[in-house]
Amino acid sequence: MDATLVALSGGFAAILTPGTLYYIFIGSLIGTLIGVLPGIGPLAALSLLLPATVALPPVAAIAMLSAIFYGSMYGGSITSILVNIPGEAASVVTCLDGHAMARQGRAGPALGMAALGSFIAGTLGIVVLTFFSPALSVFAIRLGPPEYCALMVLGLACTILMIEGSAFKGMIMIGLGAGFATQGMDVVSGEFRFTFNSIDLTAGIELIAVVIGLFGVSEILTNVEKSEGGIAVKTKLRNLWPSAKDWAASWAPILRGSGLGFAVGLVPGGGPVTASFLSYALERRVARDPSGFGQGRIEGVAGPEAANNAAVSSGMIPLLSLGIPGNAVTALLMGALIINGVQPGPMLIVENPQIFWGVVASLYVGNVFLLILNLPLVGLWVQLLRVPYSVLFPTIVLLAMVGTYSANRNIFDLWVMLGFGVLGWFLRKLDYELAPLVLAFVLAPLLEQSLRQSMVMSADGAWIFLARPVAATLLGLSAILLIFVALKGRSANNKGATP
Amino acid sequence: MNLTRRGLVAATAMLPAAAGAQDARARLNALKPAGFPREPIEMTVVYPAGGGMDITARVVQRFFEKATGERSLVNNRTGGAGLVGHTWLATQAPADGHAVGIVANLIFSDAVRSQGRWSWTDLDHIAHINAEPLNLVVNAEGPFRQGGLPAILEAARARPGTIRALNVPGGYYEYLIEQLEAAAGARFLRVPFQGGAPGITALLGNNIDLGFGFFAEVRGHLAANRLLPIAVTGRTRTVFLPDTPTVNNVTGRDDVNWGVSRWVAIPKAVPADRKAWLAAAFHAAINDPEAAAEFRNLGALPDPALNTPEALQADVVRMAQAERDFLIASGRAQR
Amino acid sequence: MSALHIGVGLFWVLFGLALAQQSVALGLSGPGGPGSGLFPLLAAILITTGGLGVLAGDLRRGVAAGPFWAAPGAGLRIGLLILVMAAMILAVPYLGFALSGALGLPLLFRTLSPRASWWLALLVGLVAATVVHLLFAVALGTPLPRGPLGF
Numbered sequence: 009m010d011a012t013l014v015a016l017s018g019g020f021a022a023i024l025t026p027g028t029l030y031y032i033f034i035g036s037l038i039g040t041l042i043g044v045l046p047g048i049g050p051l052a053a054l055s056l057l058l059p060a061t062v063a064l065p066p067v068a069a070i071a072m073l074s075a076i077f078y079g080s081m082y083g084g085s086i087t088s089i090l091v092n093i094p095g096e097a098a099s100v101v102t103c104l105d106g107h108a109m110a111r112q113g114r115a116g117p118a119l120g121m122a123a124l125g126s127f128i129a130g131t132l133g134i135v136v137l138t139f140f141s142p143a144l145s146v147f148a149i150r151l152g153p154p155e156y157c158a159l160m161v162l163g164l165a166c167t168i169l170m171i172e173g174s175a176f177k178g179m180i181m182i183g184l185g186a187g188f189a190t191q192g193m194d195v196v197s198g199e200f201r202f203t204f205n206s207i208d209l210t211a212g213i214e215l216i217a218v219v220i221g222l223f224g225v226s227e228i229l230t231n232v233e234k235s236e237g238g239i240a241v242k243t244k245l246r247n248l249w250p251s252a253k254d255w256a257a258s259w260a261p262i263l264r265g266s267g268l269g270f271a272v273g274l275v276p277g278g279g280p281v282t283a284s285f286l287s288y289a290l291e292r293r294v295a296r297d298p299s300g301f302g303q304g305r306i307e308g309v310a311g312p313e314a315a316n317n318a319a320v321s322s323g324m325i326p327l328l329s330l331g332i333p334g335n336a337v338t339a340l341l342m343g344a345l346i347i348n349g350v351q352p353g354p355m356l357i358v359e360n361p362q363i364f365w366g367v368v369a370s371l372y373v374g375n376v377f378l379l380i381l382n383l384p385l386v387g388l389w390v391q392l393l394r395v396p397y398s399v400l401f402p403t404i405v406l407l408a409m410v411g412t413y414s415a416n417r418n419i420f421d422l423w424v425m426l427g428f429g430v431l432g433w434f435l436r437k438l439d440y441e442l443a444p445l446v447l448a449f450v451l452a453p454l455l456e457q458s459l460r461q462s463m464v465m466s467a468d469g470a471w472i473f474l475a476r477p478v479a480a481t482l483l484g485l486s487a488i489l490l491i492f493v494a495l496k497g498r499s500a501n502n503k504g505a506t507p
Numbered sequence: 508m509n510l511t512r513r514g515l516v517a518a519t520a521m522l523p524a525a526a527g528a529q530d531a532r533a534r535l536n537a538l539k540p541a542g543f544p545r546e547p548i549e550m551t552v553v554y555p556a557g558g559g560m561d562i563t564a565r566v567v568q569r570f571f572e573k574a575t576g577e578r579s580l581v582n583n584r585t586g587g588a589g590l591v592g593h594t595w596l597a598t599q600a601p602a603d604g605h606a607v608g609i610v611a612n613l614i615f616s617d618a619v620r621s622q623g624r625w626s627w628t629d630l631d632h633i634a635h636i637n638a639e640p641l642n643l644v645v646n647a648e649g650p651f652r653q654g655g656l657p658a659i660l661e662a663a664r665a666r667p668g669t670i671r672a673l674n675v676p677g678g679y680y681e682y683l684i685e686q687l688e689a690a691a692g693a694r695f696l697r698v699p700f701q702g703g704a705p706g707i708t709a710l711l712g713n714n715i716d717l718g719f720g721f722f723a724e725v726r727g728h729l730a731a732n733r734l735l736p737i738a739v740t741g742r743t744r745t746v747f748l749p750d751t752p753t754v755n756n757v758t759g760r761d762d763v764n765w766g767v768s769r770w771v772a773i774p775k776a777v778p779a780d781r782k783a784w785l786a787a788a789f790h791a792a793i794n795d796p797e798a799a800a801e802f803r804n805l806g807a808l809p810d811p812a813l814n815t816p817e818a819l820q821a822d823v824v825r826m827a828q829a830e831r832d833f834l835i836a837s838g839r840a841q842r
Numbered sequence: 843m844s845a846l847h848i849g850v851g852l853f854w855v856l857f858g859l860a861l862a863q864q865s866v867a868l869g870l871s872g873p874g875g876p877g878s879g880l881f882p883l884l885a886a887i888l889i890t891t892g893g894l895g896v897l898a899g900d901l902r903r904g905v906a907a908g909p910f911w912a913a914p915g916a917g918l919r920i921g922l923l924i925l926v927m928a929a930m931i932l933a934v935p936y937l938g939f940a941l942s943g944a945l946g947l948p949l950l951f952r953t954l955s956p957r958a959s960w961w962l963a964l965l966v967g968l969v970a971a972t973v974v975h976l977l978f979a980v981a982l983g984t985p986l987p988r989g990p991l992g993f
Binding site for chain 1: 970
């Protein structure tokens with residue numbers, strides 16, 4: 009413990025120079041911006057800025073890139089809350105209750121609690137990273153396909169919990185999400201599925217295009233349909249900051265979200281998106297009075313926002329301690345390390361302790377910067393609501409188009425976005441929930457890949473899931489959840505607002 | 508340690524190179540067509556940012572800018588495990604010389620997968636970058652930590668279908684496993700992964716027994732004694748693992764020569780003068796001693812024999828033919 | 843509206859069945875485990891079952907009939923919006939984002955505010971397109987398709 013603190017203070021000493029602090033700040037700023045802009049996400053931003061970091065010393069480079077990553081988790085909630093359009097896939101669930109709060113004149117507390125929850129969760133995650141990184145990485149490395157599969161099953165079981173309205177409609181949405189996800193290349197066999205001889209379709213369907221279309225474009229279409237200028241959101245704000253009552257309701261979700269997000273982010277393939285969805289489902293399940301979810305419960309903002317930030321912190325653990333990237337963004341960070349002449353791997357902390365601890369220290373500092381950036385700006389962001397819809401929405405359309413294009417630089421993604429936008433608008437009219445579609449779209453491919461890998465790996469077929477303790481436990485949990493759902497029904501509130 | 512080494516190399520290389528750089532730039536400028544390039548040269552990589560190809564491309568890009576003084580950028584066109592990007596390069600890339608591809612020998616299998624839409628012959632291959640073999644690795648605390656490749660081949664022969672090997676379907680990981688099986692009369696249990704890196708992760712957790720990786724992917728784990736190298740593909744031993752035999756050494760055959768070879772390709776229709784300048788520019792960039800040092804750091808070596816576009820073109824044809832021969836011999840393709 | 847609901851329910855069932863048929867064609871089992879078609883088949887089963895359930899529920903309980911469009915003139919607005927967005931996507935490879943935006947955004951603005959003047963619409967389009975271009979192409983350096991004017 010003492011040695012860790014000494015090393016950590018060494019890390020702080022390494023970064024508390026004006027130059028490095030400047031880059032952490034720039035990274036936080038860019039990250040927030042990326043989060044706010046619909047479509048463009050941390051992956052695209054990091055690829056763009058990677059060349060710029062070569063001229064920087066390694067700690068500053070990695071610190072800046074990491075700041076963009078977790079910064080985007082702060083910024084993504086802003087558009088979700090204000091205009092019901094997610095800035096990031098990890099902020100989709102924040103739209104549900106966050107925007108409802110905004111419609112009630114409570115945009116300020118929503119934004120504030122999102123920022124505060126993100127800060128608390130991010131910092132808690134980094135603290136755990138600081139002290140328990142070695143032990144956690146030892147644990148994480150032993151997880152294999154059966155454990156990932158069991159985790160995804162648990163995630164899908166939670167999706168079922170999330171469904172508020174008709175069970176059959178939810179089934180269709182999960183089926184659609186899983187079905188859309190199979191389109192493209194089957195990674196296990198290398199075959200193409202449903203590509204109808206088109207090269208563009210071999211790439212599969214891009215998540216960002218789906219999210220922006222399903223939630224962004226459809227939101228615009230829905231609003232445009234209702235009236236000419238769009239419905240005016242209550243810009244008369246009751247207050248700008250979370251009240252004591254808000255805090256009383258939020259502290260537990262924040263803690264739960266931190267824990268859940270941290271666990272989910274540690275596993276390769278899990279990440280901020282999955283973490284946010286699972287946290288929302290968890291909050292709905294443990295709330296004493298689940299009515300009102302989807303209509304402005306602050307727990308539905310605090311939990312998921314905490315979860316996605318905690319997931320980013322824990323996602324850094326396999327990267328820094330083992331040199332193993334858990335998702336595309338940490339893979340990019342690993343590339344950035346290599347480009348900057350640093351060899352990632354278990355020896356990083358031994359060979360380059362100043363880099364390891366410098367990056368860890370920068371995570372603390374970055375989160376502080378982000379809190380400072382986001383909290384006072386709440387008043388400013390809320391002014392966005394004063395912009396007439398006829399100006400705001402076309403601008404968002406263009407932003408969404410450019411942002412979605414920036415993912416793969418493929419025009420085809422824009423058609424996907426438009427198509428899902430029309431689909432989402434149509435489905436909302438008929439009272440279908442869109443969140444389960446997105447979650448199934450994210451989880452199903454991971455589930456399929458790990459399931460099939462496990463089946464190949466195992467000599468006795470499906471028994472491998474029971475033979476391995478972690479997998480068996482997770483599957484048992486899923487079974488309990490599903491039985492619970494079947495017996496007691498999904499929630500007391502079957503008429504919840506659909507997103 | 509890595510930092511100071513890089514600094515040292517940079518500093519010492521700079522002194523004599525500074526004078527030579529002037530001449531080199533002058534030679535390039537003499538070749539440069541008027542009014543070209545008008546915009547930044549776009550170097551397309553068909554794999555995600557941060558991966559091996561991407562890192563190589565970014566090194567090339569940096570030294571290209573240093574050699575020519577022109578702007579450039581790296582663009583990742585991902586999708587379909589490379590198919591989307593390769594298709595764009597071969598069919599849609601503008602032929603005005605501003606679009607360049609940083610490709611690898613994986614382009615051959617993508618040409619096959621495109622089902623006749625394009626072929627690797629639709630591109631001109633102008634500058635070889637580097638090449639490296641695959642390294643076979645096992646877990647240093649796993650059941651095969653002793654005995655090397657012979658032991659694991661023997662186990663796969665004696666207990667067919669139980670030794671779990673990393674497989675990436677549709678590429679030379681699969682071909683390699685087939686050749687190992689043929690050489691030893693063995694049968695592996697092929698566990699499918701999306702790429703080498705997730706497989707290495709699984710190997711570290713003892714979820715598979717045999718993995719294949721490029722040097723940059725496994726180097727950190729080798730240094731930490733988590734993984735042991737047991738063989739390398741390729742005709743000769745690599746300088747990075749001088750004590751590790753080649754697969755051919757172990758099996759006594761001569762057919763295993765898989766690895767990655769990376770080079771620069773441009774659309775065929777690019778005008779000849781622009782082509783010549785691009786070839787010379789990339790050549791200058793890649794032959795910069797600092798660039799060579801960076802590539803060496805990444806575990807890949809340039810091949811001096813492939814220093815001209817003609818030599819590279821011939822080598823590309825040879826590699827494509829070798830792969831096609833294997834596909835025919837293994838029954839995957841018709842003659 | 844109820845005809846629409848029935849139609850949608852039927853669509854799910856038929857779509858699910860078609861997907862199931864394609865999935866089986868892909869192959870349900872492969873070497874060592876499930877094949878490519880298994881998960882699409884599971885998805886198809888979910889869709890078909892859900893579709894049957896929705897259909898049964900709608901037929902049994904009947905659907906509250908209400909107008910499809912939420913407000914007068916909505917159909918026109920929605921149609922125009924989709925059309926303009928499609929036109930913009932078609933234009934981007936040739937005109938670039940900035941120009942397509944400058945042309946398309948005024949149309950969108952006018953769809954949402956039919957009583958505003960064309961001058962205002964053009965101004966909004968120009969300003970928004972410029973801001974977006976500055977943000978993405980200049981500040982972030984995203985490589986975007988260029989139009990005839992070079993940006």
